[in-house]
Amino acid sequence: MTSDNALSRRLFLAAAAAGAASAAGTAGAAANAAAPTAKAGVSVPANGRNYARVPLRRDSVVVSAVQSRIRSVDGQSPAKGIRENLAHMIDLIDKTQFYGGRKDLLCFHEFPLQGWNPWDRAELERLSIDLPGEQTEALGAKAKEYGCYIQFGAYARDRDWPGHVLSVTSIIGPDGKLVARDWKARNIVGVFPDFELVTTTVYNVLDRFVEMYGVDALVPVHRTDIGNLATSSTQMEPEIFRVMALKGAEILLRTASGGFEPEDIQMVSRYNRVYSVIVNNAVSPDNPHFMDDANGRSGGTAIYGPRGEALASAGSKFEQDVIARLPLAQYRATHSIPDLHYALYADAFAAYQPRQAPGLFSKYLPKDLKDAKRFLDAEDRWR
Secondary structure, X not given: OOOXXXXXXXXXXXXXXXXXXXXXXXXXXXXHOOOOEEEOOEEEEOOOOOOOOOOOOOOOEEEEEEEOOOOOOOOOOOHHHHHHHHHXXXXXXXXXXXXXXXXXXXXXXXXXXXXOOOOOHHHHHHHOEOOOOHHHXXXXXXHHHHOOEEEEEEEEOOOOOOOOOEEEEEEEOOOOOEEEEEEOOOOOOOOOOOOOOOOEOOHHHHHHHHHHHOHHHHOOOEEEEOEEEEEEOOOOOHHHHHHHHHOOOOEEEEEOOOOOOHHHHHHHHHXXXXXXXXXXXXXXXXXXXXXXXXXXXXXXXXXXXXXXXXXEEOOOOOOEEEEEEEOHHHHHHHOOOOOOOHHHOHHHHHHOOOOOOOOHHHOOOOOOHHHHHHHHHHOOOOO
C-alpha cells in the first residue's frame, strides 16, 4: 500500500476518530456523536445504546454480494493477469448495477484481482498492488459513476512495511476514495499439512502495529452513510467479530476464497445481532493448478440478518449477484451493542496463552510457505 505516512495513519485510525469527526462534519448528527468510551483510545461506548454512527443516506441499504470466479495470475509476470481480472471486476460491477435498481454496496471475495497460489515471498511482492493505486483508481471511477461503495480483498504492499506482504480488505466510497484498507487480523495456523501462510497480519507484528496506528486500529469499524461497516477475511474466530459488534459494527463484510463454514457466519450474526455479508469465489474455469470447483468449496455466497436468518443466498456455484435490502433505519431504532457479563470470564482470558506469541514476523519473515511452516512450528508453545 504505497501511501504517505499521513494518509496511512489517517485511514488506520479512522475507527477511533470516526464518531467525533462525522458528528462535527454532518449537520444534525449531534445525537449520534461518539459516546464516552469505557477505556481511553478504544471506541467502545460506555452506554451500549448510544454507539457512534452517522446519518444514513436512506432508510434501507441495498447490498450486492458478487460471487465471481477466482483466477490466479502468473507470479513471475503478473501485470497482464491483474489487468484482465480488474476488467472482469468492472464488467461485473456494470452488470449488477444494470438491472433491478442501484445498489449501495458491492462486495467481492478475498482475491478477485490476483487469485491464490502457493507463491513465495518474491512472487507475492511482485504481484502485490498499491492502495491507493491504478486498480483502486479504476474501481473508484465505477464507485463514483454509480454512487456506491465497493469492497474487495487483495495482496498489497506498503512502503511503511518494506519486505512485508499484506492481505488487505479495502472499501472504496462513492467519491472514489478509499474508506478502509484493513489488514487481515490473523492467519490460520496448523491447518495445512506442509505449509503456512507468509502474509503479514496484525497479530504477526502486533506491538509495532499498535505503536504506529494505535490500539483502536486493531479491530477497526468504519462509520459511513450506509451503516457502520467492518471487514474481515478471518474465519472461525468469533471473538474478533464480538469486538467489532462492541464497537458498534452493524454490517460485517466477510470474504473468503476456497470456502468457509456457513454456520460461522450465521451464528456470528445471531450472537451479535448484526448483518453479515459473506462472499466466496464461484466455480472458476482456467484457474491455474486448480480444478474448476476446487475441493467442492466454491459458492455459498450469502447475506444474513441479525437473527442469523438468510436474507439472500447464491442459487448455484456459478457467477451471480446475491442481493438484499437491509432496513437499517428500522434496525437502528432498537439496536444496541452486545450485553456481556465480562467479569465471569475475564480471568480465564487473562490466563490464556496462545499457541504462537504475537509479533513473530517482526523478528523473521519466512521466504516461502514451507519456510513459514518450519518457523511457526519452531515457535509453537503448545508442543
